[in-house]
Amino acid sequence: MTVGTLFLLPTPLAEGKAFDTLPAATLAAARRIDYFLAEDAKTARAFLKAIAHPRPLQELQIVEIGHQPQAAAADAWLQPVVAGTDAAVVSEAGCPGIADPGAVIVGRAHRLGLQVRPLVGPSSLLLALMASGLNGQAFRFVGYLPHDANALAQRLRDLERDSRGGETQLWIETPYRNERMLEAVLAACTPEAQLTLATELTADSEVVRTRSVAEWKALKPGDRPALHKRPTVFALMAAPRSKRSG
Amino acid sequence: MTVGTLFLLPTPLAEGKAFDTLPAATLAAARRIDYFLAEDAKTARAFLKAIAHPRPLQELQIVEIGHQPQAAAADAWLQPVVAGTDAAVVSEAGCPGIADPGAVIVGRAHRLGLQVRPLVGPSSLLLALMASGLNGQAFRFVGYLPHDANALAQRLRDLERDSRGGETQLWIETPYRNERMLEAVLAACTPEAQLTLATELTADSEVVRTRSVAEWKALKPGDRPALHKRPTVFALMAAPRSKRSG
Numbered sequence: 001m002t003v004g005t006l007f008l009l010p011t012p013l014a015e016g017k018a019f020d021t022l023p024a025a026t027l028a029a030a031r032r033i034d035y036f037l038a039e040d041a042k043t044a045r046a047f048l049k050a051i052a053h054p055r056p057l058q059e060l061q062i063v064e065i066g067h068q069p070q071a072a073a074a075d076a077w078l079q080p081v082v083a084g085t086d087a088a089v090v091s092e093a094g095c096p097g098i099a100d101p102g103a104v105i106v107g108r109a110h111r112l113g114l115q116v117r118p119l120v121g122p123s124s125l126l127l128a129l130m131a132s133g134l135n136g137q138a139f140r141f142v143g144y145l146p147h148d149a150n151a152l153a154q155r156l157r158d159l160e161r162d163s164r165g166g167e168t169q170l171w172i173e174t175p176y177r178n179e180r181m182l183e184a185v186l187a188a189c190t191p192e193a194q195l196t197l198a199t200e201l202t203a204d205s206e207v208v209r210t211r212s213v214a215e216w217k218a219l220k221p222g223d224r225p226a227l228h229k230r231p232t233v234f235a236l237m238a239a240p241r242s243k244r245s246g
Numbered sequence: 247m248t249v250g251t252l253f254l255l256p257t258p259l260a261e262g263k264a265f266d267t268l269p270a271a272t273l274a275a276a277r278r279i280d281y282f283l284a285e286d287a288k289t290a291r292a293f294l295k296a297i298a299h300p301r302p303l304q305e306l307q308i309v310e311i312g313h314q315p316q317a318a319a320a321d322a323w324l325q326p327v328v329a330g331t332d333a334a335v336v337s338e339a340g341c342p343g344i345a346d347p348g349a350v351i352v353g354r355a356h357r358l359g360l361q362v363r364p365l366v367g368p369s370s371l372l373l374a375l376m377a378s379g380l381n382g383q384a385f386r387f388v389g390y391l392p393h394d395a396n397a398l399a400q401r402l403r404d405l406e407r408d409s410r411g412g413e414t415q416l417w418i419e420t421p422y423r424n425e426r427m428l429e430a431v432l433a434a435c436t437p438e439a440q441l442t443l444a445t446e447l448t449a450d451s452e453v454v455r456t457r458s459v460a461e462w463k464a465l466k467p468g469d470r471p472a473l474h475k476r477p478t479v480f481a482l483m484a485a486p487r488s489k490r491s492g
Contacts, residue, residue: 008376020271021366025263098375098382107379110456118377120267120448122366129344130254131364133353136344140386140413167386202366210356 004081006109007033008102009088010095010121011047013231014203017122018050021202026119027051030088036062037077037105038090047090065089067101074108081114095123099143099172125170128198128233131208132168135237139168147177149184156188156236163193163238170235178227181234182216189213192239199225199232210235250327252355253279254348255334256341256367257293259477260449263368264296267448272365273297281333282308283323283351290336311335313347320354327360341369345389345418371416374444374479377454378414381483385414393423395430402434402482409439409484416481424473427480428462435459438485445471445478456481 007029012018019027031053038044041064045057053060063077081087089096089105095118096102109116129136142159146152159169173181185195191214198208207225216224253275258264265273277299284290287310291303299306309323327333335342335351341364342348355362375382388405392398405415419427431441437460444454453471462470 017271019269021269023265023267023269023272023366025266026269095372095376097377097379098372100382102376103379103382105379106377107456110379116377116379116454117452118373118447118454120269120366120368120373123369123372126341126344126369126372127364127366130341130348131343131352131362133343133349133351133356133362136346136349137389138387141384143383201364206363208362208364210353 004086005115007088008118035087132196134168153188194237196235251361253334254364284336378442380414399434440483442481
């Protein structure tokens with residue numbers, strides 16, 4: 001008996017961009033598979049409809065893995081793959097297993113001896129880093145930062161300190177808190193630090209800007225990219241030691 | 247006068263995989279552009295030929311930026327973009343600005359007020375992380391590790407320690423040193439640590455495996471994926487604190 005393969009299937013970051021941002025091999029794999037492990041079943045169905053999956057949607061099996069899948073549940077969901085069926089893990093947007101709960105499923109797949117194949121697609125973190133101009137030879141993604149204002153300010157100072165050796169620091173925020181996050185960065189970090197805002201990546205409205213904290217502060221709010229409720233990746237890099245005054 | 251846009255143009259990781267791993271919008275942008283800033287001019291030309299760029303190759307302008315481009319040179323190369331020509335930064339393989347020298351050009355583009363647009367394509371780091379099953383909600387790419395055996399062993403122990411909080415540690419090696427790197431990890435890290443080897447990503451020969459250090463050690467060399475001269479991403483994650491004996 002041949003075991004199946006677990007594919008990691010990226011989905012578009014922006015509406016209407018499936019054919020622009022997913023390559024042919026990714027679209028072909030998505031259309032060949034009938035069994036999906038999805039962070040959110042509704043968005044998975046919308047995606048499979050958008051790419052014109054050849055089978056009627058109601059004939060596809062879409063298991064919703066939720067936001068904190070447990071190992072035992074993952075093993076049960078992977079049993080059809082052990083028995084020879086190919087499956088795909090699908091994120092709500094972007095690459096499964098990156099800044100989402102898909103990694104638990106993949107970890108169990110390795111333990112079960114399944115073949116795991118990642119497919120190419122858009123990652124907001126990677127696109128933000130590419131377009132930031134900040135160091136891509138050493139970087140760190142730290143997820144979400146604390147909500148408490150004092151804890152957040154301290155964490156932002158720590159991130160700037162951690163980046164002094166040249167490591168770019170990346171994080172994300174719930175989109176309705178983006179403006180608050182920007183204000184917190186401008187208040188906590190030194191004027192010389194470089195801050196990238198990468199907003200609505202791959203959408204027609206995409207904006208990526210890197211400026212120093214001093215330059216961001218000098219802009220009138222109306223000259224800043226609007227961030228409220230728009231998915232944004234933040235990236236930070238301290239000024240090189242020799243250029244810092246403090 | 248309208249300034250031009252600087253595109254970040256990914257290229258395939260594996261031979262013959264341009265159409266499988268680059269989406270339509272990336273291919274369309276590559277074919278529309280006549281001015282390229284390339285890490286390596288020869289591989290850039292081979293890529294543009296492979297995707298059937300509509301203009302004769304000798305009519306395209308391909309500037310070789312080398313491995314350590316300087317800011318002043320970057321500003322000169324970007325002058326046509328300031329004057330309204332679109333340009334693309336092209337890596338030797340994968341995403342420009344990630345684990346390659348392209349970020350310097352992008353950083354200067356932001357300073358010159360140019361629009362920067364990242365295009366979707368394959369990244370070996372991101373594909374390795376997706377397929378690893380290790381934590382994708384916090385991760386770090388540290389580039390290359392030291393060559394000296396003692397310094398390497400110490401660095402590997404440090405990386406395992408740094409990952410105890412749940413942060414996946416990713417790095418790369420010059421492909422002919424891959425087997426030596428694997429031996430160094432198996433010697434330096436604790437038996438419970440999880441190690442991913444992600445080899446020849448997107449190629450037909452792609453292999454991604456995650457095993458504990460103890461499991462890797464127990465495999466006969468012939469049962470391990472062959473790594474010599476095959477591009478490989480390494481990823482490491484310490485066992486959760488509660489599961490560690492030491």
